[in-house]
Structures are given as structure tokens and as C-alpha cells.
Amino acid sequence: MTRYIVRRLLLMIPVLICVTFVVYFLMDLAPGDVISQLAPADATPQQIEMLREEYGLNGTIIERYGRYLWRLLHGDMGTSFFLKRPVFSVFLERLPNTLMLAFASILVAILISLPLGIAAATHHRSWLDGFSVVLSMLSVSMPAFWLGLLLIFIFSLHWKIFPSGGSEGLKYLILPALTLGTEQAGNLTRITRSSMLDVIHQDYLRTARAKGVSEKKVIRHHALRNALIPIITVLGSTLGNAFGGAVAIETVFAWNGIGRLTVMAINNRDMTLATGCIFMFTLMLNMTLLVVDIAYAYVDPRVKARYSK
Amino acid sequence: MKKVIASLLALSMVVSLAACGSSGSGSSGAATGSAPAADAPAASGSEAAAPAAGATADGYKSEIIIAMADEFTEPDPMETTAETNQIVQDCTHDLLTDTNLETMQNEGELVDHWEMTDPTHWTFVLKEGVKFHDGTILDTDDVEFTLMERAPKHAATAAYAEKIKTFTKVDDLTFEVELVNGDVDFNYTFAANSLAILSKEAFDSMPEEDAVKIGTGPWMYEEIVPGDHVTLKRFDDCTLYDVPHTEKLTFRMIPEASARMIALENGEVDVIMSPSATDYDRLENDENLELVTEVGRGQHFVGFNLKNADSIVSNPEFRRAVAQAIDKEEMIIAAWDGYAEASTNWHCRDVEYYSEIDGIPYDPEAAQAAFDKLGVDGMTIKLVTSDADHRQKMATNLQSQLSKYGLDIQIETMQNSALTELNTSDGTTSGVELTITSWTPGKNADYMYRNPIYSSGGRNYCHVDDPEIDALIDEGAAEVDTAKRQEIYTTLQKKLVEDMVAMVPIAQATLTLGTRAGVTGCKLHPGLVHQFKEAELKLN
Numbered sequence: 001m002t003r004y005i006v007r008r009l010l011l012m013i014p015v016l017i018c019v020t021f022v023v024y025f026l027m028d029l030a031p032g033d034v035i036s037q038l039a040p041a042d043a044t045p046q047q048i049e050m051l052r053e054e055y056g057l058n059g060t061i062i063e064r065y066g067r068y069l070w071r072l073l074h075g076d077m078g079t080s081f082f083l084k085r086p087v088f089s090v091f092l093e094r095l096p097n098t099l100m101l102a103f104a105s106i107l108v109a110i111l112i113s114l115p116l117g118i119a120a121a122t123h124h125r126s127w128l129d130g131f132s133v134v135l136s137m138l139s140v141s142m143p144a145f146w147l148g149l150l151l152i153f154i155f156s157l158h159w160k161i162f163p164s165g166g167s168e169g170l171k172y173l174i175l176p177a178l179t180l181g182t183e184q185a186g187n188l189t190r191i192t193r194s195s196m197l198d199v200i201h202q203d204y205l206r207t208a209r210a211k212g213v214s215e216k217k218v219i220r221h222h223a224l225r226n227a228l229i230p231i232i233t234v235l236g237s238t239l240g241n242a243f244g245g246a247v248a249i250e251t252v253f254a255w256n257g258i259g260r261l262t263v264m265a266i267n268n269r270d271m272t273l274a275t276g277c278i279f280m281f282t283l284m285l286n287m288t289l290l291v292v293d294i295a296y297a298y299v300d301p302r303v304k305a306r307y308s309k
Numbered sequence: 310m311k312k313v314i315a316s317l318l319a320l321s322m323v324v325s326l327a328a329c330g331s332s333g334s335g336s337s338g339a340a341t342g343s344a345p346a347a348d349a350p351a352a353s354g355s356e357a358a359a360p361a362a363g364a365t366a367d368g369y370k371s372e373i374i375i376a377m378a379d380e381f382t383e384p385d386p387m388e389t390t391a392e393t394n395q396i397v398q399d400c401t402h403d404l405l406t407d408t409n410l411e412t413m414q415n416e417g418e419l420v421d422h423w424e425m426t427d428p429t430h431w432t433f434v435l436k437e438g439v440k441f442h443d444g445t446i447l448d449t450d451d452v453e454f455t456l457m458e459r460a461p462k463h464a465a466t467a468a469y470a471e472k473i474k475t476f477t478k479v480d481d482l483t484f485e486v487e488l489v490n491g492d493v494d495f496n497y498t499f500a501a502n503s504l505a506i507l508s509k510e511a512f513d514s515m516p517e518e519d520a521v522k523i524g525t526g527p528w529m530y531e532e533i534v535p536g537d538h539v540t541l542k543r544f545d546d547c548t549l550y551d552v553p554h555t556e557k558l559t560f561r562m563i564p565e566a567s568a569r570m571i572a573l574e575n576g577e578v579d580v581i582m583s584p585s586a587t588d589y590d591r592l593e594n595d596e597n598l599e600l601v602t603e604v605g606r607g608q609h610f611v612g613f614n615l616k617n618a619d620s621i622v623s624n625p626e627f628r629r630a631v632a633q634a635i636d637k638e639e640m641i642i643a644a645w646d647g648y649a650e651a652s653t654n655w656h657c658r659d660v661e662y663y664s665e666i667d668g669i670p671y672d673p674e675a676a677q678a679a680f681d682k683l684g685v686d687g688m689t690i691k692l693v694t695s696d697a698d699h700r701q702k703m704a705t706n707l708q709s710q711l712s713k714y715g716l717d718i719q720i721e722t723m724q725n726s727a728l729t730e731l732n733t734s735d736g737t738t739s740g741v742e743l744t745i746t747s748w749t750p751g752k753n754a755d756y757m758y759r760n761p762i763y764s765s766g767g768r769n770y771c772h773v774d775d776p777e778i779d780a781l782i783d784e785g786a787a788e789v790d791t792a793k794r795q796e797i798y799t800t801l802q803k804k805l806v807e808d809m810v811a812m813v814p815i816a817q818a819t820l821t822l823g824t825r826a827g828v829t830g831c832k833l834h835p836g837l838v839h840q841f842k843e844a845e846l847k848l849n
Contacts, residue, residue: 030724038390047467048767051464090535153571156571157571163577164568164575165563251564254562256535256537
């Protein structure tokens with residue numbers, strides 16, 4: 001097991017380097033120069049050159065990327081051009097907000113999708129099943145930012161229950177978490193339903209029923225547990241989606257997290273900040289997927305046994 | 310037993326939801342705690358029960374919350390030229406001279422009066438007894454420290470500092486400057502927001518990151534939460550301005566225009582910057598809200614790349630025909646829902662030495678005749694512009710207007726910095742034929758021309774390269790006699806727009822703010838650094 005974890009961790013290194021390479025080069029290739037935004041309109045060419053040197057933007061793209069990567073390998077993610085502060089500390093400052101939003105949205109997604117998926121599977125081809133399918137399709141196809149604006153309109157403007165935006169307390173978290181969670185719930189409901197359908201007609205469940213085990217117990221202890229592996233797999237990627245979805249949702253709800261920071265960095269051509277944020281996102285996502293893989297072992301003894309060998 | 314547990318769980322969920330609903334208002338006073346009880350959102354339930362909460366003793370709202378689109382990133386005035394930062398800094402720091410937004414004249418702010426001995430020698434006298442937030446009194450040492458010691462080290466201010474050859478302290482309040490080159494408008498230089506005067510003593514006694522926050526303005530920093538909000542508290546010892554009734558001023562970052570509008574309607578904020586044009590009607594028709602408007606100083610124009618010799622835009626007859634073909638009023642409705650004032654001149658209205666010239670009036674018949682003569686039917690012209698909403702609307706409207714004459718305009722949209730880079734790159738090779746962009750000048754006439762029109766100007770989007778134009782710009786900047794200056798600038802304005810037709814000035818767009826009804830003291834700045842120093846709201 002330890003060897004597997006170490007191997008996965010080592011595999012992350014080339015992935016992360018590739019990500020920095022792609023993001024750094026794409027940011028450089030995109031038209032627009034950060035210096036033209038930082039320099040005053042009446043700056044002389046000498047002042048522009050002075051700024052370029054100050055921000056380490058002189059030299060060819062290869063030289064600049066080389067310098068960036070060298071610093072990164074030494075644990076220095078650089079300084080944001082616009083915020084003029086170390087990227088890592090800016091990232092850490094806003095990370096708790098994004099994590100809070102991501103986990104809250106996962107919680108919302110689980111609370112919606114697990115009962116709905118199970119109910120749809122146990123009442124296969126009933127109106128409840130149809131309702132769950134329609135609801136999942138709706139949540140998957142509805143743009144999250146639109147749902148966000150709709151929720152603001154209903155809960156904030158019309159009913160005045162929650163604030164429309166900000167990130168200063170739990171009550172500010174509810175609408176963005178609900179939006180992001182609803183978006184994630186669609187996929188999770190479909191996976192829960194189909195995994196449950198796969199196991200619900202297995203022989204061992206019939207045996208359990210024949211032995212007089214109550215239907216609730218059959219579902220909870222025998223069916224759900226066996227259906228959990230695909231659900232956990234999707235949960236891992238759902239967390240990744242939640243980080244991605246946070247980009248739009250944080251902007252709509254003025255939630256002060258990494259997503260909004262990344263949007264600002266890209267809009268302002270803040271290369272070090274954008275690359276740093278995406279690098280950290282990738283790292284977090286990889287770590288999450290690793291944790292999910294490890295979690296398999298605890299859910300499914302067969303997987304654990306394979307790792308043990 | 311299970312039912313009991315389930316009931317307990319359900320109860321705990323209800324309690325935690327209720328706690329969530331009230332915890333924010335209790336813990337986050339900076340943003341919502343001071344919302345007026347009368348019309349605060351229901352979320353601030355506790356406030357509804359206590360009408361006096363959030364009000365000053367004399368019945369004013371104790372905190373004014375302003376929603377901004379962009380993030381406040383920098384308290385140091387010399388480190389930034391971004392309007393969002395400068396709007397906050399304008400509340401905390403003062404300049405030697407500034408534009409009076411009522412009269413649009415350059416007046417002393419920290420300076421009491423000044424005298425130009427000749428265009429290279431100026432004497433300034435500071436106001437007496439002006440206090441910094443750290444309690445020290447402003448004197449010429451602070452000015453010398455700001456201009457001569459700190460300004461040359463920062464890209465945003467180095468160009469201004471380079472203008473000064475020598476700085477001489479005459480006494481605690483009087484200083485003289487000798488300039489490298491004569492400048493009859495030098496007093497305007499001190500109105501640059503990045504040249505806000507800093508306290509020398511603060512830099513001597515505290516870390517730089519704290520010292521840059523010390524200014525003389527009516528507000529001082531209380532809390533900066535990066536990416537979320539900045540809260541300022543009133544500086545009661547301010548002598549430059551009447552201290553407002555408001556006790557706190559909070560700038561909250563809400564990137565989405567629609568979310569800002571909802572926050573305003575909801576009573577979560579008192580002022581919103583950059584409301585969407587689609588919300589103007591709601592702001593005007595809702596009795597609880599107001600739309601504050603002011604003609605902006607940004608000159609929006611259709612520019613021709615004069616250096617593109619391969620393109621028909623290098624032909625002055627074609628440029629004149631395009632100018633005659635554009636119905637500016639139609640474009641204003643398309644781009645700004647009518648909230649803009651049509652321009653006939655490149656020179657902005659509120660900038661000194663503006664002349665009421667005719668420009669090139671809309672004349673579709675003359676345009677058609679000229680296009681027929683040039684044989685442009687079916688010709689394709691490339692237009693570049695930025696992704697800003699109004700520019701895209703201007704571009705598609707121009708496309709539609711010129712299609713009536715058989716011209717096919719192909720629009721290429723890019724990010725604004727990319728547009729600036731492309732427009733200022735070598736005009737002979739950039740491939741640009743037409744551009745839609747804007748120029749927001751500083752406060753004196755020279756700013757109108759030095760960068761965007763002078764042959765070596767850093768923002769010469771139309772690639773104007775005419776020795777006669779350059780000479781007129783230089784003469785205008787050096788002339789002391791105001792009548793002669795007026796004459797020079799009038800000649801320049803006519804030559805540029807009517808003779809050379811380097812660009813077609815379209816409009817100066819209206820700047821807008823959305824406020825709750827009754828909010829006063831918010832002043833729109835044509836250069837976008839809006840002022841909120843005196844913002845207050847009398848509660849009913």
C-alpha cells in the first residue's frame with residue numbers, strides 16, 4: 001500500500017510540471033501584456049522596460065519559464081504582479097473559503113443525491129424514478145451561474161432570507177453551496193441510481209430477503225455498501241468539479257476564494273498568480289483522487305487485498 | 310428510539326440553520342451590521358427589532374457600503390494606477406492640487422496657493438495645520454520626501470519626479486521647484502493620484518506597509534480583507550474637509566453587475582459602481598433608488614491606422630466618407646442605451662481649451678457619393694476592438710451602418726490589454742485598419758494629445774505622424790498666453806478631426822452610479838476616480 005502511495009505521489013511530479021508548462025505558455029501566448037496594465041498611460045519606454053525587469057518579464061519565454069520553474073522547485077511560487085504579494089500566501093489566505101464552499105457543496109450534493117438515487121432505484125420505473133431522472137438532467141444541464149442568479153433573486157431579493165453575496169459568515173455560504181451542490185447532485189444521483197440498480201437484484205440480496213432481513217436493512221447494509229465504490233469514485237471527481245465550479249460561483253456570489261482569485265489573475269494577465277493557482281488546484285485534485293483511491297481499500301476488502309499483495 | 314434521534318437531528322438542523330441566519334449579522338458588522346433597520350434585508354433580523362442600530366446619534370447611517378466591481382489590491386498610492394485602488398486612496402490621502410468636481414478647475418488641495426515665476430520655476434505654499442492620521446503636521450519635508458525621495462523609485466510616479474530638476478524648501482510651508490523643461494500646466498502634475506502626499510515621520514517610525522496608509526484624508530484604514538472588503542473609519546481631526554456624519558466607509562468587492570444591483574435593491578449596500586445599462590430603468594423608476602449620472606471624460610472613437618499603406622484607410626477621402634457615414638446618435642443608443650453625449654471633436658468637453666468645432670457631420674448622401682467614387686462596394690475592412698460590452702456594441706453597429714454602403718466590416722475582439730498592445734505596435738505591420746477604443750485624458754489639454762496623438766506618444770493608436778501636429782502640441786504646451794493657447798488648440802482640434810480625419814470621435818459616455826435614495830456626497834469623476842469622501846445618508 002505504501003509503495004502504491006509513493007508511486008502515485010511521484011507520478012504527480014510530471015503532471016504538475018506539465019500543468020505549469022501549459023498554463024505558463026498559454027498565458028504568454030494569449031494576446032495582451034500585463035505591463036500595459038501596470039504602467040501608467042504616459043509611461044516612457046524606459047519605464048516600461050524598468051517594470052518588465054522588476055516583474056521578471058524580460059528575456060525569452062523559455063528563460064522566463066525556466067526561472068519560474070527553478071523558483072517553484074525551491075518552493076517559491078513567485079509574487080503576484082497585481083497584488084504584489086507572494087502567490088503562496090495569497091493562495092493560503094483564500095483557500096479556507098474555497099475548501100469550505102467545496103465541502104459544503106459536496107454535502108449538499110450528497111444530501112440530495114443519495115436519498116434520491118436510492119429511492120429512484122428502489123422504486124424503479126415509478127414516478128419517483130422519473131422525477132429523479134428529470135431532476136438530475138435539469139441539474140446537469142442548468143448553467144451554475146444562472147442557477148446562482150436565480151437563487152439570489154428568490155432567496156435574497158424576493159424572500160430576503162440570505163444575503164446576495166459576500167463571504168463573511170455561514171449565512172453567506174448557503175446560497176453558493178446550494179448552487180454548486182445542486183449542480184453536482186445531478187451526476188451523483190444518476191450514479192447512485194445506476195449502482196443501486198446494479199446490485200439491487202443480486203442473488204445475495206434475494207438471499208438476505210429470504211432470510212427475513214428487513215427491506216431497510218437490506219438496502220442500507222447490503223445494497224448501499226456494495227454500490228458505494230462507483231459513488232466514491234464520482235465523489236472524488238465531484239470534489240474536483242466543485243473546485244472548478246467555484247470559479248464561476250465565487251464570482252457570482254462575491255465569495256472570496258481561489259476561484260475568484262484565478263479569474264482575476266487571468267483577466268489581469270497575472271501570470272505567476274494564475275499559474276500558481278492552477279498548479280495548486282491540480283495538486284489538490286490529485287491528492288483528492290489519491291485519497292479516494294485509498295478509501296476504496298476501506299470500502300472494498302477485495303481492493304485492500306490486492307494492494308496487500 | 311430511532312424516531313427520537315431523528316427528531317433531535319431535525320431539531321438541531323433547524324437550530325443550526327437559524328443560527329446561520331443570524332450569525333452573519335452579528336459577527337460581520339463591517340458589512341451588514343449597520344444596515345438601516347427600516348429597510349434592511351430580513352436576514353438581519355436583529356436589526357429590525359432595534360431601529361437605532363446602524364444610525365449615528367444625529368440620525369445618519371453610521372456606515373456607508375459601496376460595492377465595487379474590482380478588487381482593492383494596494384494601499385500605497387505610488388504602487389498603482391488602477392481606479393479601484395485610487396478611489397479608496399482618494400478617501401485616505403490628499404494631493405497637492407486636485408480637480409474640483411463642481412467647477413472642473415484645478416485647485417489646491419494640500420496647497421493653499423501657487424505662483425509660476427516662469428514656465429520652469431514654480432513656488433507652492435502649503436495649507437497650514439493639516440494633520441496626518443498619525444498626528445503629525447504636514448510640512449515641506451513630507452512633500453520633499455514624497456516627490457524627491459519616494460516618487461523616483463516607483464514606475465507610476467517616476468515620470469512626474471523626472472520633471473523636477475531641483476526642489477528647494479523655503480520654509481515649513483513654502484517650497485520652490487525648478488523644472489527640467491518649461492511647463493505652463495505643471496500644477497496639473499500634482500493632481501496625479503499616485504502623487505498623494507505621504508508622511509515622512511510615519512516612514513521613519515513604522516514599517517513601510519503601515520506608513521503608506523498614513524495620509525491626510527478624512528478617512529483612515531481600519532480593516533483590509535483582501536479580495537473582500539476595505540473598511541475606513543472617519544478621521545475626526547481632518548481639517549481639509551467637513552467631517553461627514555458617516556462613521557465608517559466600506560468598499561465591498563462584488564464582481565457581477567447583476568449581483569451588485571440585487572445587493573443595492575436588497576439594502577445590503579448603499580452605492581454600486583458601474584451598474585449595467587440594462588438596470589438604469591430600474592434605478593430611475595424605483596423610488597428607493599437613484600441613478601447618479603455625469604458625462605465622462607473618456608473619448609470613444611473609431612480610429613484609422615494611418616500607417617497601414619496597404620489599406621484604403623490610408624486614403625483621407627475614404628476616412629472622411631466613413632466619418633460622414635456614421636450616425637453617432639444611432640451608435641449611442643446601441644452602445645449605451647442613449648447614455649452618452651455625441652462628440653464632434655477629439656478634445657473632451659471638460660478639458661481646457663475645448664472648441665465647439667463642427668467636426669464632420671453625418672451626411673449619408675455625401676458618404677455614398679464618396680464611396681461610389683472610391684469603388685469600395687464589397688470591400689472588406691478589418692476592425693479590432695476589445696471585449697468590453699459597449700465597444701462590441703459600437704463595433705456591430707458600425708458594421709451594420711457601413712454595410713448599407715457595401716462595406717463589409719470584419720470584427721476581431723480581444724482583451725483590452727491585447728488591443729492596446731496591437732494598436733501601439735508598428736502600424737505598418739500590425740494589420741489593423743480600423744479600431745474602436747477610447748482615450749481618457751488627464752486634466753490638462755496637453756494630456757489630450759501628448760500620448761495618443763504625438764508621433765512618439767505611447768498610446769498613438771491611429772499612428773499619427775505629422776510634424777505639423779507635433780509642433781502644434783509642443784507650442785500649445787509651452788504657450789503662456791491663454792488666448793494664443795486657445796488659438797493653437799483650436800487649430801489642432803480642427804486639423805486632427807476635420808482635415809486629417811485621423812479618427813471619428815463618437816461620444817463621451819455617461820458615467821453612472823446607483824445609490825439608495827437619499828445618499829449624498831458621491832461625486833462622479835470624469836477620469837473614473839469617483840469621490841466618496843463626503844458620502845452620507847440621512848435616515849428617516
